[in-house]
Amino acid sequence: MASISQTEFSNVPDQFGRFGDFGGRFVPETLTHALNQLETEYNKSKDDPEFVAELNSLWADFVGRPSPLYFAKRLTEKVGGAQIWMKREDTNHTGAHKINNTLGQALLTLRMGKTRVICETGAGQHGVATATACARFGLPCVVYMGEEDVRRQAPNVRSIKLLGAEIRPVTSGSRTLRDAINEAMRDWMSSVNDTHYIIGSVVGPHPFPMIVRDFQSIIGQETITQSRAKFGRLPDTVIACVGGGSNAAGMFYPFVDFPEVELVGIEAGGLGSKPGQHASPLSFGQPGVLHGSFSYVMQDNDGQTCDVHSASAGLDYPGVGPEHSYWKDTGRVRYTDCQDGDALAGFYELARTEGILPALESSHAISAAMKIAAEKSPDEIVVVCLSGRGDKDAAEIERLQNEMAND
Amino acid sequence: MSKIDELFAQLKSQNKKALMPFITAGDPDLESTAKLITAFDELGCHICEVGIPYSDPIADGPIIQASYTRALNQGITVDAILQTLESCAPRVSLPMVTMVSYAIIYRIGLQEYVRDVVQKGVSGIIVPDLPVEEAASLAKICRQHDLSLIQLVTPTTTRERAKRILETSTGFVYYVSVTGITGERTALPTDIVENVTWLRENGDLPVCIGFGISEPEHVKRLSPVSDGLIVGSAIVRRVTGCEDKSQLIPEVTKFVKTLLDAME
Numbered sequence: 001m002a003s004i005s006q007t008e009f010s011n012v013p014d015q016f017g018r019f020g021d022f023g024g025r026f027v028p029e030t031l032t033h034a035l036n037q038l039e040t041e042y043n044k045s046k047d048d049p050e051f052v053a054e055l056n057s058l059w060a061d062f063v064g065r066p067s068p069l070y071f072a073k074r075l076t077e078k079v080g081g082a083q084i085w086m087k088r089e090d091t092n093h094t095g096a097h098k099i100n101n102t103l104g105q106a107l108l109t110l111r112m113g114k115t116r117v118i119c120e121t122g123a124g125q126h127g128v129a130t131a132t133a134c135a136r137f138g139l140p141c142v143v144y145m146g147e148e149d150v151r152r153q154a155p156n157v158r159s160i161k162l163l164g165a166e167i168r169p170v171t172s173g174s175r176t177l178r179d180a181i182n183e184a185m186r187d188w189m190s191s192v193n194d195t196h197y198i199i200g201s202v203v204g205p206h207p208f209p210m211i212v213r214d215f216q217s218i219i220g221q222e223t224i225t226q227s228r229a230k231f232g233r234l235p236d237t238v239i240a241c242v243g244g245g246s247n248a249a250g251m252f253y254p255f256v257d258f259p260e261v262e263l264v265g266i267e268a269g270g271l272g273s274k275p276g277q278h279a280s281p282l283s284f285g286q287p288g289v290l291h292g293s294f295s296y297v298m299q300d301n302d303g304q305t306c307d308v309h310s311a312s313a314g315l316d317y318p319g320v321g322p323e324h325s326y327w328k329d330t331g332r333v334r335y336t337d338c339q340d341g342d343a344l345a346g347f348y349e350l351a352r353t354e355g356i357l358p359a360l361e362s363s364h365a366i367s368a369a370m371k372i373a374a375e376k377s378p379d380e381i382v383v384v385c386l387s388g389r390g391d392k393d394a395a396e397i398e399r400l401q402n403e404m405a406n407d
Numbered sequence: 408m409s410k411i412d413e414l415f416a417q418l419k420s421q422n423k424k425a426l427m428p429f430i431t432a433g434d435p436d437l438e439s440t441a442k443l444i445t446a447f448d449e450l451g452c453h454i455c456e457v458g459i460p461y462s463d464p465i466a467d468g469p470i471i472q473a474s475y476t477r478a479l480n481q482g483i484t485v486d487a488i489l490q491t492l493e494s495c496a497p498r499v500s501l502p503m504v505t506m507v508s509y510a511i512i513y514r515i516g517l518q519e520y521v522r523d524v525v526q527k528g529v530s531g532i533i534v535p536d537l538p539v540e541e542a543a544s545l546a547k548i549c550r551q552h553d554l555s556l557i558q559l560v561t562p563t564t565t566r567e568r569a570k571r572i573l574e575t576s577t578g579f580v581y582y583v584s585v586t587g588i589t590g591e592r593t594a595l596p597t598d599i600v601e602n603v604t605w606l607r608e609n610g611d612l613p614v615c616i617g618f619g620i621s622e623p624e625h626v627k628r629l630s631p632v633s634d635g636l637i638v639g640s641a642i643v644r645r646v647t648g649c650e651d652k653s654q655l656i657p658e659v660t661k662f663v664k665t666l667l668d669a670m671e
Contacts, residue, residue, distance in 0.1 A: 016540065026509050026536045028466040029572075030586055033563040172472065178463065185465040190587035192563060289510040290463065292536070302485045303514030304462040 009256035009332055012323065017206020020329065022322035025205040027292040031185075034192045039207040041112050046214065051107060058103045059218065062136065063093045065100075067219075069226035069383070074353040075370070082236070082376035084369055086356075086386040087223050089247065096359065096388030097219060097247045098129035102198055104215035106133035109196040116195040117141045120184040122149055122177030122243070123314030123361060124156025125388050126200030131165035133198075141165040144183040146176040149313040155392045174307050177243075177317045181291050201244025202321030205292030209249075209321050216250020223383060224254055231381055237262040237372060240385035241365040242335065243279070243315035245324045247387035253323075256332055265324060266368040268310035269337035279308035281320050282328050282335040295322040311340040311400055312360035312393075338364040344400060346370065347390060359388035360397065410502040410530040411555045411578040414453060415613040415634060424670055425453035425615060425635030426626075428642050428663055429506065431471065432457050432488040433478035435646065439655055441491050443646070446660050448499035451667060455501055456533070456637060459488060461508040466535045468590030470640040474647055485511060489527045496528025504531040504557065504578075512545065521548045531555030531578045539572050546575055555579075560606060562586050562598055573610030579634065580606055583618045590640045591621035600632050607634070623669035630670050638666060 012019040045051040059065040068088040089097040121127030127143040134141035173179040188197045202209045240248035242265040270278035281296040288297040298306040298318040310316040327333035346367030369384040460475035549556040555578025617637030
């Protein structure tokens, strides 16, 4: 394990987009110019008071930020351990954290003078958030979505269409998030001169992992402010689910230089630990290249990407953001996994004890938080990122329940 | 000097251009791959580009993607592909080049991959997802083994970057004719001639054009302004579309011959 002084954790990536060894830019030459252009525009904009003010105003009045830090009192009592608090990203406009990033990138799109937007989506939350941002700014938008995800996240597909965006179902490969990213990249290869690709997670080539993390860091920053106001200190443990890892990166990044705060990322454990049963590259994978970046990934011995499984479309991805790989190898964040069945149990628990339907993705973090809190004392504080709402999952959860009942 | 350098030196002295057919290894099977390579050599093609199937090829259009998927579904491995190339090497005079994702090279190991392909008789590699900034380690190992590392320049590449690529590429420079993915196109962009001419004037390397080239007419027009042409999807489509395996070699060679004839 590399030894890193605490102040260095936030000082990434370097100019080559490297988080330690991870990250970088492994893309066709055709895309390099657009990535350089995006990096230049972002570096200029992030320190431009006008850009910052515009984004803050959108976050406040359009998204409804800050999102609440909510005490889950009945859940805490039921678990009987540490206090469980929820960072309510599910209360955002469009129902998840994804909108934080899409508004930022939509502003960058306009600043770069680009006139069309494309994106990928797994659970459909990023698709809805991108379609929303594009509607808000009058940009045409194409959403690539795996055919399997079109089926299991139908409510979001409807919303995307209602918002005026075009859905392009992807029928190649496993017909999930990974294939949607491939198709979006291929579109971008041809359209790069007038199109911006609003990537939805902290994955892909530099500068995407940095930009998405920065836009999502509002989650962790608010949590710090709210914790100080409510508890007079920082939480003991902060927990978030990790697919590509954008809600977790946004939650964790502002905390990485506070060594007293324990950070725990929860991957999708799927049906078990055998290859193909889960989507947990940090727990079971190894470093390799996928979608333009060097990070932990599920690959075979030839470097071919493996099929993965998760009941939740948003976590059903064989790779993970490079900064998570960096945090794993440096030991700054502990990663563990939560299986489909436990996530489902977490969903029901939160629904029935707190009156909140969490997204199936977030349910992984909730289930893990209940286990972690149970081992702690009542004066300790656990914060979970409730990254999205679960309305989109209602039909799929019903189907999964029936499937389990029939097994 | 690699086999590719020798080839282009020879072609230059004869005022000739290179024709490089691309095929997907293992599509429809490795036996056919070996037969196609031998047939291209006998026809008088100059280099054979062999695509190593990859699960997530973002630079490839539907035709090559589908051929990769088909080969992978049959359980093809890099090891089996390299054995096939090894069996071809003593029988052919045309240099073989593998088109391979960096995901595969990294997983196998940079040293190991380069050493293996050189041992099997491969003369060069093209790594379409490895831009010049990330290429230093691999470039060093390739130099040590005299394996050409052919790098790409595209219409979106700035002149400043193109200069850097000209300095670090070996064998030849691959000029991507279009801003887009691989695939046949009827009309090709008009800036090809200008960009290729600039590359040839600003470096010592041969410049070959690929992506979109699919008709004898393209060959006729672009071979005079370049040092060679790469034809991929138009060939792979014919391999894929051939249902009677006994007709595969005759059908593909018939098409490739029309391209060679267009170069005369």
